[in-house]
Amino acid sequence: MKSISSRDNALYKELKQLATSAQARRKAGRSLLDGVHLAEAYLQQAGTPELCVVAESAVYHAEVAPVLAQCEATGSQCICLPDALYQALSQVENGVGLLLIVATPQPQLPAELTTSAVLLDGLQDPGNLGSILRSAAAAGIRQVFCSAGTAAAWSPKVLRAGMGAHFLLQIFEGADLLSLCKTSKIPVLATSSYAQETIYQIDLTQEVAWLFGHEGQGVADDLMDAAGVKVVIPHLGQMESLNVAAAAAVCFFEQARQRQGGG
Incomplete structure (x- = not known):
């Protein structure tokens, strides 16, 4: 040494x-x-x-x-x-x-979505990004696509928040999310307070791609239009919405529950 x-x-x-x-x-x-x-x-x-x-x-x-x-x-x-x-x-x-x-890993960007994944549009907070990576890895999701406006996934703050999740995932930065949505071979799901179906009514035993957006502005309009399925996370009380990392965790683990045979 x-x-x-x-x-x-x-x-x-x-x-x-x-x-x-x-x-x-x-x-x-x-x-x-x-x-x-x-x-x-x-x-x-x-x-x-x-x-x-x-x-x-x-x-x-x-x-x-x-x-x-x-x-x-x-x-x-x-x-x-x-x-x-x-x-x-x-x-x-x-x-x-x-x-x-x-x-820093530089995985080859796939031409299209074929396996369960997370698409992140303009997330700014390193803690939120790291938490989402950690939840995704824990739920068995393996691919995460970050738009050019998303916080740097391999920054020290995101790495600390991810707690080792980075090494269980393929993380693609600077990804063209709109193109991925349009060519996806699997359903792309976006959460929306205006959606009619809840995440508990959707079949999540199949491969799906989850789309989440900026903490304040949400998913960009063109991406929201390109998402094939809109779902809502039902909640009680007077809060208008959940923190994006909390919302992502709810979605991922509902998918995990269904895939494990939950009723």
């Missing part, structure tokens, strides 16, 4: 750029996984990171040491930093002191 103690070190400068600039991460095709949970999830589900960075105070930490040993055993470059230098890279307050640098 290599130790770096100078802020002027070329590799450290590169790491600092990746940690602080979304543009730098996009250009390099790299993502930062901050914390033990994300690191463990990546090693279990995805493979070998390019780089493992650990703070001096965390080298012998009970949770960090096995991750570090696995990274060294599989040939990842491992770097040890003084705590002050490490903290300049991390966005996690009171974190353990471990992060991985990994290649």
